Amino acid sequence: MTEESAALPQRTEVVVIGGGIVGCATAYFLAEAGVPVVLFEKGRIAGEQSSRNWGWVRKQGRDPLELPAIIESLRLWQSLEARLGADLGWYQGGVTYLARNDREVGKFEAWLEEARAYQLDTRLLSAIETDALLGQSDRRWKAALYTPSDGRAEPAKAAPALAAAAERLGAKVFTGCAVRTVETEAGRVAGVVTERGMTACRAVVCAAGVWTSRFSRNLGIDLPQLGVKASVLRTKPAPLVTQSAVDAVSVAFRRRQDGGYSIAHGGSHVFELVPDAFRYLRAFLPAHRRAGRDQRLRFSTAFFRELLRPGRWDGTKPTAFEADRVLDPKPERATLDLALAEAKRLFPQLAGIEVAETWAGVIETTPDQIPVMGAVEAPQGYFLASGFSGHGFGIGPAAGLLMAELVSKGRTRVDLTPFRLSRFTDGSPIRIYDCP
Numbered sequence: 001m002t003e004e005s006a007a008l009p010q011r012t013e014v015v016v017i018g019g020g021i022v023g024c025a026t027a028y029f030l031a032e033a034g035v036p037v038v039l040f041e042k043g044r045i046a047g048e049q050s051s052r053n054w055g056w057v058r059k060q061g062r063d064p065l066e067l068p069a070i071i072e073s074l075r076l077w078q079s080l081e082a083r084l085g086a087d088l089g090w091y092q093g094g095v096t097y098l099a100r101n102d103r104e105v106g107k108f109e110a111w112l113e114e115a116r117a118y119q120l121d122t123r124l125l126s127a128i129e130t131d132a133l134l135g136q137s138d139r140r141w142k143a144a145l146y147t148p149s150d151g152r153a154e155p156a157k158a159a160p161a162l163a164a165a166a167e168r169l170g171a172k173v174f175t176g177c178a179v180r181t182v183e184t185e186a187g188r189v190a191g192v193v194t195e196r197g198m199t200a201c202r203a204v205v206c207a208a209g210v211w212t213s214r215f216s217r218n219l220g221i222d223l224p225q226l227g228v229k230a231s232v233l234r235t236k237p238a239p240l241v242t243q244s245a246v247d248a249v250s251v252a253f254r255r256r257q258d259g260g261y262s263i264a265h266g267g268s269h270v271f272e273l274v275p276d277a278f279r280y281l282r283a284f285l286p287a288h289r290r291a292g293r294d295q296r297l298r299f300s301t302a303f304f305r306e307l308l309r310p311g312r313w314d315g316t317k318p319t320a321f322e323a324d325r326v327l328d329p330k331p332e333r334a335t336l337d338l339a340l341a342e343a344k345r346l347f348p349q350l351a352g353i354e355v356a357e358t359w360a361g362v363i364e365t366t367p368d369q370i371p372v373m374g375a376v377e378a379p380q381g382y383f384l385a386s387g388f389s390g391h392g393f394g395i396g397p398a399a400g401l402l403m404a405e406l407v408s409k410g411r412t413r414v415d416l417t418p419f420r421l422s423r424f425t426d427g428s429p430i431r432i433y434d435c436p
């Protein structure tokens, strides 16, 4: 039970901003370690990306820099239901990427080579093995990249279960309560100003998803981050193709716990031209080039709405975080129609599928498409956990564990250096890993 009407605590050790999977996991692991923690969510738990994603939990195809953290996360996922005493829809059915030609197979081989050091169970399936996995026989696919130990979970269940478990361990969780800004004293975090008053604290973990850059800019922190919209549909129960989540380039799907499928177009998304798109144009040029035709630019009234929002504020007046309680963008009908048609064309078992629901979510991305996790230089005591770039659901439990370790002990079991914010300003080469 989240506390919507209870009085705010006057003081705590750590405030977590954001009730997505990353914020909820951070609060859970802090509470488990006995650290007093309060989580504030402006809307509802998992209202934004964390309930809208595909539900894939994968090591496969990741930037090698992320592999140590996602390996840790898979370890957590395997026992998370028992640990939380909750059904998360966790199923270790594998993840499969399909290849149509030698070029795509070459990318799989290159990734396998990079990932070799981590001794994963990923392997390249032959055309015959791929058909066997998919219950097909037409040799449509040249090969597949397959990781049997990857899995899936139900996004709508995971973050709420983490929040509930955190509360049972003593964390306080407030929904419908936006944090407006952070108060500092002598260069250190002193507390947060919420729409319902102040809570003093020693540290703040900002896990505010697509809002993190805007929120942090008010504190003088520059986090290059942009949002892209992605659309998803779910079907009514349908015949089983495979328990593995499948990326077939033009369509991606995974079996749901309710017997249907979550289906989306592999890479297609909409990029809204807002003022930040120009602010971070140079940093994101490689990402724009790489997205190519998968990315559709759109100019709308959102540009002016964002332009009119103040760049700095003091917490005394309502903010953008209260104006947009839950980002709920309209799904792209044409993209979903295409994905559905491709699913039916490529997988005859799905010829009769019927759509039950469609939705969209805004994904936060960074210039190198890996997250930012760590402390900022100033103010002291302010930590970022954001920029998961479309794959933060799977890594979410580990992100929470690592943030909790960092805040409470100052050291983490996985090296967070690759995820430092300063990589964007310290002269480090910013490159996007060419994931298969």
Ligand SMILES: Cc1cc2nc3c(=O)[nH]c(=O)nc-3n(C[C@H](O)[C@H](O)[C@H](O)COP(=O)(O)OP(=O)(O)OC[C@H]3O[C@@H](n4cnc5c(N)ncnc54)[C@H](O)[C@@H]3O)c2cc1C
Pocket: 017, 018, 019, 020, 021, 022, 023, 024, 040, 041, 042, 043, 044, 045, 046, 047, 048, 049, 050, 051, 052, 053, 054, 055, 056, 057, 058, 177, 178, 179, 180, 207, 208, 209, 210, 211, 212, 215, 230, 231, 232, 321, 325, 326, 360, 361, 362, 363, 385, 386, 388, 389, 390, 391, 392, 393, 394, 395, 396
């Ligand atoms: C369509 C789609 C498909 C995806 N598929 C996958 C997938 O298959 N596998 C995978 O690993 N990842 C996937 N992702 C990415 C994944 O969903 C995200 O990386 C992950 O959910 C991020 O979690 P988060 O907690 O950081 O952010 P969010 O879930 O976005 O949560 C941030 C929360 O912060 C709150 N907040 C913001 N500002 C404030 C404030 N000032 N005060 C209080 N609260 C605030 C917001 O309301 C929000 O609830 C997908 C995403 C989308 C949209």
